[in-house]
Structures are given as C-alpha cells and as structure tokens.
Amino acid sequence: MTYLRVLTEAHPNLFKIDQTLNKLVQKIELLNYINPINIEQEKRNFFASKYNINPNFKYRKIDFDAHKLQQALFSQDIDSIRDPETQKFYRDVIYDYSGLVQCIETIGKGRKFYYNALKSFGTPTQKDVENAQFILHFQDEEYNQEMFPVFSADEATEYFMEFSKKYDFEVSIKHSTKITAAAMVQNNTQRMLLKKNHRFSANQLKVLANHEIGVHLVTTFNGMKQSLRIFHNGFPNNVETQEGLAVFSEYMSDCLTLYRLKELSYRVLAADSLHKGFSFCDTFDLLHNQYKLNREEAYNISLRAHRGGGFTKDYKYLTGLKKIYDHYNAGGDLSLLLTGKVSLKHEQTIQKWQKEGLSQKITYKNEAFNANTNSNQTIEFILQNLK
Numbered sequence: 492m493t494y495l496r497v498l499t500e501a502h503p504n505l506f507k508i509d510q511t512l513n514k515l516v517q518k519i520e521l522l523n524y525i526n527p528i529n530i531e532q533e534k535r536n537f538f539a540s541k542y543n544i545n546p547n548f549k550y551r552k553i554d555f556d557a558h559k560l561q562q563a564l565f566s567q568d569i570d571s572i573r574d575p576e577t578q579k580f581y582r583d584v585i586y587d588y589s590g591l592v593q594c595i596e597t598i599g600k601g602r603k604f605y606y607n608a609l610k611s612f613g614t615p616t617q618k619d620v621e622n623a624q625f626i627l628h629f630q631d632e633e634y635n636q637e638m639f640p641v642f643s644a645d646e647a648t649e650y651f652m653e654f655s656k657k658y659d660f661e662v663s664i665k666h667s668t669k670i671t672a673a674a675m676v677q678n679n680t681q682r683m684l685l686k687k688n689h690r691f692s693a694n695q696l697k698v699l700a701n702h703e704i705g706v707h708l709v710t711t712f713n714g715m716k717q718s719l720r721i722f723h724n725g726f727p728n729n730v731e732t733q734e735g736l737a738v739f740s741e742y743m744s745d746c747l748t749l750y751r752l753k754e755l756s757y758r759v760l761a762a763d764s765l766h767k768g769f770s771f772c773d774t775f776d777l778l779h780n781q782y783k784l785n786r787e788e789a790y791n792i793s794l795r796a797h798r799g800g801g802f803t804k805d806y807k808y809l810t811g812l813k814k815i816y817d818h819y820n821a822g823g824d825l826s827l828l829l830t831g832k833v834s835l836k837h838e839q840t841i842q843k844w845q846k847e848g849l850s851q852k853i854t855y856k857n858e859a860f861n862a863n864t865n866s867n868q869t870i871e872f873i874l875q876n877l878k
Contacts, residue, residue, distance in 0.1 A: 513721075
C-alpha cells in the first residue's frame, strides 16, 4: 500500500475535496487572461496621441463557464473535513478561488473588474505609499555596464537554461509578445515566458533567474511533489508571499539594485492612483511628468496597473519583500515557504501538516537563501528602515 493511499484512507474527504478542486481550478490562472493581446499597437497609438488618449486594450476570451465553476466550487462539502483548522483553510480556499473567477469574468469591464481585484488583492495603505516615496528620495545609482540592455530574448534563453542546470526539473521557455513583464512563469504549464522583443541587461538576467527560476519555478515544482494539490494550485492570498520571496531572492543573490526597488515603488504609486480614480493618462502623467520616469517605463508600469480595468496586485512586491526580510531576520524558516504556492499567514498550518504527514519537506531549494551575499549598503539601509 502506497504512502499516499494510506494518507487518503486516513483523510478521505480532505483528499476527495482537494482532488476535485484541482480539476476545477486548472483554468483559473489570472495572468493568462489579464494581459492585453494588443499591447504594442495600443502603445504606438498612445504615444502618437501625445499621451492624451487612453489605450483601448483587448483581452483573450475566457474558455470556461464562470457560473458553473462558481456553483461547483461552493458545492464542495467542506464540513466533512474532520480537522477544524484544515476545514477553515479549505473554506478560505473556496472563497479565494471564487474571487479569482469573478476577476477573470470581469476583465475589461472597467470599475467592475477593479472592485473584484480589490477584494482579491487589496490596495496600498498610506504606509505602503510612504515606503515607496521613501525609496524614491534616494539618489539614483550610477549606470554601470551591467545595467545596459544588450541581450536578446534568445541570449536570455541560453542564460536561463544554463542557470536551471542546478535543478533537476525541466525548464521550458517560450517567447511571447503578449506579456507585460520581461519574463513570467505560468504555473499550470510549468513554463517560463520571455518578452520576445525585449532587450535584457546582465543585471536583469541575474534578477530574473533568481526571481522566476529560483522562486517561482522552484515553488511550482515543489508544489507538484506535495500530496495535497492545493500546494501547486495556490493557497489563499499567496501573491504577497510568493513575490516577496522572489524579490528577496534577488536581494540575497546580490542583484537587487536601487533601480529595481524604485521600479517596485512606482508600481505602488500606480496601484494607489487607481484608488484615487486616475485614468491611464493620469497615471502615466504622474510617473512620466511628475516623477520624470522615461516614457517606456512609465507606460509599462501604467499598463500593469490599468490592465483589466484596474489591477492592484503590483503593490504587493514591496510589501511582500519587507515581510520576508523581517521574517528571515527574525529566524524564520524560508524552506516552509518554498513548499509550493503558499502564504506566510499559513506557516503554522504547513508545520502542522508536515507533522501529520499531509505535507512533505521541499525537494528543490533556493541556493541564494543559504547565505546573504548582498553588498549594497543602500539597499540594506532601505530594507531595515521600511515601516
């Protein structure tokens, strides 16, 4: 009798619900739907209009019945899970996935989407905005050779394939013109996407390797090794922890720069501008004319914030980084947070499940977490002094 079968027989309702949810949520990957399919065309139109006409973004159609999926989610007999803590966790899972379905269902529908995104991701607090402004007060670093964007997507692919050799999972890389970031990981296909026409700097290659492969793919493949599929599909509100870990990996591997921290700070301000009712043009004006960000970067950050109708997720990179930084310095166990797409809030649940045999230790580690190699004293000062 296999170990998994023993577990399943000991917790029949838990595994039945977990497996059912696994089948239901395969298509609920928000990033697959939130990125516009006409990014480049709308950028050309926006620049041609002298930044005066808001882009008209188009999105891929959803390929599932949102209403039926909601019904199936809420039909799960959560009360049949014997352990009260685990029962409450899976109830939270249902509400979290239901919120993501509502987000996907309303992409491109203006404030309707924005209010759903608010329920799932929240909005920056005044403290978050003040942290971003604190970072932006620091004088820019000198532009060194590592910061010049000279590498093509093909050269980046070679770099990432070489970096991934330290792991024994297979990295699949595909080029795309339909992503807003320079790179991203698709959890459901275990694939890394690179922006086709992007030029990468040496520093950005190191950043993305430690961020996307060292954390996002590591947690994807660790999650797939777990007995409970929820580790792969994602805990409730896992974005802040996952992005915090990913940026922390940049810091620990000595490639987190002030330039990068400022980029994350501009994202906070862009997310905050949604709360203030700013249009795309207003957010772009804030970044480009008031903060003197170049137009390409101002456009990309505005796009990330306004896609779908108002997507606040981006502020969580900075809040997540601070929480993981403090957790690490307080002696926290980062390996628990690499068991899958988990959240810091549920650390005790993971520990409990490991004791009960419901969760396994990690297979793949992040080598950057072994020792702090950060040599940038400005970065250290900033992270220590964020509120």
